[in-house]
Amino acid sequence: MLTVDAMKAFGADTETALTRCAGSEALYLRLVGKVPDSEDFDKLEAAVKAKDYDAAFNLAHGLKGILLNLSITPIADPVSEMTELLRSRKDMDYSPYIQKMQAERKKLTELCKS
Amino acid sequence: MQAAMQQTGPILYQDMKRAILVVDDEDINRELLGAILDSDGCYNVLYAADGIEAMALIKEHYQSISAVLLDLLMPNMDGFEVIQAIKVDENYRRIPIIVLTSERQAEVKSLEMGAADFIPKPYDVPAVILARVKRTIELSEDRTVIQAMERDSLTGLLAKEFFFEYSTVTKHFYKNKDMDAVVLNIDHFHLINEIYGRETGDQVLQTIAKTIYQFVRDNEGTAARGEGDTFLLYIKRQSDYEPLLNLISNDLADLSDQIHAHVRMGVYQKTSGDSDIAAIFDRANRACNTIRGNFQQSIAYYDQELQKDAIFAERLIHDIHDGIEEKQFKVYYQPKYDIQSEVPVLKSAEALVRWQHPEFGMIPPGSFISLFEENGLIQKVDHFVWRQVAEHMRDWKAKYSKVVPISVNMSRIDVFDPGLESKLMGLMTEFGLSPTDFHLEITESAYSENSDQIISLIAKLRSDGFIVEMDDFGAGYSSLNMLTSMPIDVLKMDMTFVRNMHKDEKQLKMIEMIMEIADFLSVPVVAEGVEDEEQYEFLKKVGCDLIQGYYFSKPVPEEEFEQLLREMNQ
Numbered sequence: 001m002l003t004v005d006a007m008k009a010f011g012a013d014t015e016t017a018l019t020r021c022a023g024s025e026a027l028y029l030r031l032v033g034k035v036p037d038s039e040d041f042d043k044l045e046a047a048v049k050a051k052d053y054d055a056a057f058n059l060a061h062g063l064k065g066i067l068l069n070l071s072i073t074p075i076a077d078p079v080s081e082m083t084e085l086l087r088s089r090k091d092m093d094y095s096p097y098i099q100k101m102q103a104e105r106k107k108l109t110e111l112c113k114s
Numbered sequence: 115m116q117a118a119m120q121q122t123g124p125i126l127y128q129d130m131k132r133a134i135l136v137v138d139d140e141d142i143n144r145e146l147l148g149a150i151l152d153s154d155g156c157y158n159v160l161y162a163a164d165g166i167e168a169m170a171l172i173k174e175h176y177q178s179i180s181a182v183l184l185d186l187l188m189p190n191m192d193g194f195e196v197i198q199a200i201k202v203d204e205n206y207r208r209i210p211i212i213v214l215t216s217e218r219q220a221e222v223k224s225l226e227m228g229a230a231d232f233i234p235k236p237y238d239v240p241a242v243i244l245a246r247v248k249r250t251i252e253l254s255e256d257r258t259v260i261q262a263m264e265r266d267s268l269t270g271l272l273a274k275e276f277f278f279e280y281s282t283v284t285k286h287f288y289k290n291k292d293m294d295a296v297v298l299n300i301d302h303f304h305l306i307n308e309i310y311g312r313e314t315g316d317q318v319l320q321t322i323a324k325t326i327y328q329f330v331r332d333n334e335g336t337a338a339r340g341e342g343d344t345f346l347l348y349i350k351r352q353s354d355y356e357p358l359l360n361l362i363s364n365d366l367a368d369l370s371d372q373i374h375a376h377v378r379m380g381v382y383q384k385t386s387g388d389s390d391i392a393a394i395f396d397r398a399n400r401a402c403n404t405i406r407g408n409f410q411q412s413i414a415y416y417d418q419e420l421q422k423d424a425i426f427a428e429r430l431i432h433d434i435h436d437g438i439e440e441k442q443f444k445v446y447y448q449p450k451y452d453i454q455s456e457v458p459v460l461k462s463a464e465a466l467v468r469w470q471h472p473e474f475g476m477i478p479p480g481s482f483i484s485l486f487e488e489n490g491l492i493q494k495v496d497h498f499v500w501r502q503v504a505e506h507m508r509d510w511k512a513k514y515s516k517v518v519p520i521s522v523n524m525s526r527i528d529v530f531d532p533g534l535e536s537k538l539m540g541l542m543t544e545f546g547l548s549p550t551d552f553h554l555e556i557t558e559s560a561y562s563e564n565s566d567q568i569i570s571l572i573a574k575l576r577s578d579g580f581i582v583e584m585d586d587f588g589a590g591y592s593s594l595n596m597l598t599s600m601p602i603d604v605l606k607m608d609m610t611f612v613r614n615m616h617k618d619e620k621q622l623k624m625i626e627m628i629m630e631i632a633d634f635l636s637v638p639v640v641a642e643g644v645e646d647e648e649q650y651e652f653l654k655k656v657g658c659d660l661i662q663g664y665y666f667s668k669p670v671p672e673e674e675f676e677q678l679l680r681e682m683n684q
Contacts, residue, residue, distance in 0.1 A: 020146065022153035022240050031142050061187055065216065066142045068236035 002029050002112050010111060013071035020069060032070055036109040038063070041101065044082075048094045056094075057086040074104040132180035132251060135160045137168040137196065138214060139188040143235075147183060147214075150240040151247070165191025169199055176206050180251045183233065185214045186224065194227065201228040210254040212247065230254065266339040268316060269323030274346065277338030281348040282391045284336065292351035293335075294383050297398040298326070301376040301407060303343035310373060318366065318375055319343065325365045329358050346395060355379055355413050378405050382416040400424065427485050430477075434491055437469060438498050444468045445502045446669035447520065449678060450640060450662045453654045460682055461660055462518045462553065465503045466669045467495060492525045497537070499523070503552075504545040506672055511546075514683045521553035521583055526560045530567070535574055549579030555606065557585045565596055573601050583640070588628055597635065605632045609643035612663070615652065622652070629656050 004025055008014045014028075021028040040059050047056035060083040067076035078100040085092065134157045138144045144161050151157045160175070162168035165188060172179060182200070186193030193213060200206045210230035215221055221232045230250045233243055264276040272280065285293070300306070300318070307315035319339070326345055330337045335349025352358075362377055380402025385394045400423075401416040437443055446466045451458040469477040486492035503520050510517045528534055542549055554575065561568050561584065572582050583604035588611055607628050614621045632639045641653050644663030653661060667678075 019239050020150070020237050022149050024149065027145075027149050031145060034142055058187060058189075061216075062140055065235050066140050068216075069143060069146055071236070 001114070002033060004029070006111050006114075007032065007072075010072075010107065011074040013073055017069075017071035020071075028070070032072065032108075033112050035066065035070065035072065035075075036105055036112060038066075041105055045098050045102070048082075048098060051091065053086055053089040053091070057083065057089070060086050072108070075101055075108065078104070131156055131158045133158045133160060133175065133178050134247070135162060135168060135171055135175075135179050135182045137162045137165070137182060137188070137193070138185035139163050140185075143185065143214075146237065147243075150237070150243055153240060154244045154248075156248075164188045165193065165196040165199075168196050172200065172206055172209070176209065179209055181230075181247060181254070182209055182211045183214055183247070184211050184229075186217070186220050194224065197224060197227045197229055208254065208258055210250045212250055266323075269320055269339045271323050271327060271345070272336060272338040274338050274340050277336060277346055277348070278391050278395075280336055284348065285385075285389075285391065289386065291386070292383075293385050294347075294349055294351050294381055295385050295394045295398040296347040296349065296355070296382075297340075297380045297395060297402045298322075298345040298347065298377060299340075299402065300343040301378060301409070303375070306373060306375060314370070314373070317369060318373060321365050321369050322362055322377070325362050326358075329361065346398075348391075351383060355381060359412055376409055377412060378402055378408075379413045380404075380416065381413060397421075397424070426481075430482050430485060431489065431491065433471065434486070434494060437471070438494055442470050442472065443495060443498055443502075444470055444671065445499055445506070446671055447675035448662055448669040449667045449675070450521075450660045451666050452659065453650070453661050454657070454659055458661075458666065460518060460678055462521060463675060464521045464555065464662060464669075465499055465523075467499050468669075487525055487527070490527050493527050493531070496523065496525055496528055500538070500541060500552075504541045504547060507547055507551055508545040510676065510679055514679055516683050517551070517679060518682075519551050519553050519581065521555050521581075523555045523585070524560075526557075529556060529560050529571065534571070535578065538575070538580065539578060549575075550581065553581040553583055553604070555583045555585040558587050558589060558608075561596070561600060565600075569600060576601055576603070588624070597631065602635070602637060604638055604640060605635070606640045606642060607658075612641050612643045612645075612649055612653070615649060625653070625658075626656055629658065633657075 004014050004018070007029075012032075018025065018028055021031070040063050044056060044059040044063065047053075047059060060079055064076065064079045064083045067079055078097040082094060082097045082101075085094070134151060136144050136147050136151070136159055138147070141163070144163075148159045148161065151159050157180075160171055160179070162171055168182070168184070169191070172182070182196075184193045184196055193215075197211055197213075200209060200211060211224075211228070213221065213224040213229045213232040214235060215224070215232055216235040221234075224232065230253070231246055233246060237243060260276075264273055265271065266273050271277075300322075303315065303318075306318055322345065323337075323339060326337045326347060329335075330347055330349050333349045333352065335347055337348075338346045340346050359377060359379065366373065366375055380398045380400065382394055382398040382401060388394050397416045397420070400420055401414040404420070405411045405414045444467070446468055447463040448466055449460050450462045450464065452461040467479055467483075469479075469482060471477050483492065483495075486495060500522050503522055507517065507520060524534075531537075538549070538552070538554075541547070542552070556568075556572070576582055581603045582601070583606050584600070584602045585606045586608045587605045589608040605628070607625070611621060611625050611628065615625060629639060638659035639657075640660040640662060641649075641658050642662045644650055644653065644661045644665045646665060649663075650661065650665050670678075
């Protein structure tokens with residue numbers, strides 16, 4: 001079962017996130033539990049590969065919002081960097097960011113299942 | 115991601131909670147914000163996942179939604195489109211929008227489009243978000259209340275209080291601009307209401323308001339509706355106000371060719387030297403009052419003459435306290451004679467006040483009575499006179515075996531004073547007098563203002579033994595019906611009947627009618643203002659009981675009146 005301590009160990013800023021969840025651990029953990037299931041990670045990866053940067057920016061921007069609101073820093077970092085690059089529709093190789101994002105997402109999925 | 119609606123049906127103030135619509139395409143963000151808002155316990159939260167869902171909810175609940183928290187980047191219909199749709203709609207416009215965004219540029223753009231505030235992403239600590247939401251709703255609700263109150267509901271013009279506020283601000287920012295204050299009203303407007311009905315009266319007011327509104331818009335000004343049929347304009351200096359009058363006349367003629375409303379205007383020009391907006395409009399109003407009932411003149415300007423009058427009035431108001439303390443006010447007595455006996459006999463007298471001002475000399479009552487009636491200071495003068503009269507009567511009674519009763523005037527404000535009866539009885543006790551020594555003159559118009567209260571008061575005073583005279587009878591609007599229920603002892607015919615009796619037959623008939631009314635009520639009649647033999651003979655012939663006027667005697671100082679008492683006792 002996912003715990004606040006596990007999230008902390010994962011690298012999330014749980015203190016800030018809990019404040020934002022009006023102090024409710026249950027709400028925090030429930031919302032965090034929804035994150036790995038989001039289809040937007042895979043959609044972002046596909047959009048970047050297809051060089052559909054408009055769609056990619058919107059997806060990255062949306063994910064960034066959620067990840068920062070829940071202070072899931074390890075995933076938020078690569079997504080935030082990507083968002084800034086995609087804002088100017090920069091044509092480049094995004095795979096390092098995508099790999100980092102998917103790797104951290106996988107870790108979070110494991111944490112949620114454990 | 116489908117957003118679920120948490121509430122259905124009427125939302126506003128359900129369990130005293132305000133309704134808030136959260137619009138975000140990310141369900142995690144919606145839920146997070148919902149949890150923050152819930153934690154406050156003051157809100158019912160509605161959710162929408164995009165602009166289209168949001169607009170559907172707004173359409174259904176616009177009357178009850180207190181605020182919209184709006185994400186900008188959304189599929190289908192984005193936040194900017196939602197702001198646009200809300201702001202162009204008459205019904206939705208008042209709903210404040212708080213934008214949820216992480217983009218600086220977007221903040222500026224949304225504020226420019228009419229958003230009330232923004233909440234940055236990632237979200238701030240809940241306390242900050244809640245405070246911003248609360249503040250936004252408060253401001254919006256205050257504004258709604260203000261908007262409801264700032265305008266007169268009938269005419270759509272500003273309400274007077276707001277008009278004064280706006281004009282003060284205008285004045286502050288346009289110090290060098292020459293502005294005019296104009297007061298406009300309609301002569302005998304109540305007659306239009308009475309003759310044509312209230313609905314027509316309202317149409318007249320609306321028509322005038324519409325014309326004025328157009329006029330002030332064209333002349334860099336603002337306008338308000340004051341009390342009843344009064345309008346106030348604060349506009350750029352005009353050389354001539356005839357054009358405005360003509361516009362109003364034409365529009366009223368279009369409304370109906372039956373109604374002839376005489377509009378009059380008081381204008382105070384070049385107001386830039388004055389700071390107090392209420393005082394500026396007082397002046398315009400004073401100018402306007404100078405042509406009340408004068409159908410030849412429609413526009414009056416506040417000029418040096420009026421300014422002199424106003425300064426004089428201010429002086430009198432300032433000096434009244436010393437005047438009373440230093441006994442500058444003098445009581446004069448005008449005798450009343452019984453003319454139905456063989457030879458006229460001194461029967462009583464009316465106490466009248468004069469002001470021996472140290473600087474202005476003798477001031478006649480006409481110069482200060484109506485002024486002091488307006489501001490209630492007349493009560494001080496009345497009380498002074500009553501006390502002086504009581505003092506004189508005590509002295510006369512000590513010297514002479516026969517003394518006549520003296521009548522004193524009661525102003526409207528005295529009549530409504532709940533302590534009146536005890537004040538008068540206190541005077542009687544203090545000076546060893548009987549209430550029958552004091553006649554109380556109450557003007558007819560006071561009777562019609564609040565007849566029930568007056569009737570019970572007069573009944574009480576009469577049961578104490580006071581004699582009550584109805585003053586200026588015939589000048590007011592007493593109905594015959596009211597007269598029969600009115601407990602009075604004497605009718606004093608209004609002076610104008612006697613003064614105009616030479617003019618035509620009708621006036622003589624009026625006097626005869628008054629005599630008949632008095633006969634029907636079984637009360638004696640006093641005629642005032644009798645100046646010559648002819649008037650005297652006629653009044654005697656038609657059965658008038660008592661006469662007061664220059665024909666017998668002008669008002670005289672106490673010593674002279676005492677001389678008459680002395681002669682009567684010899």
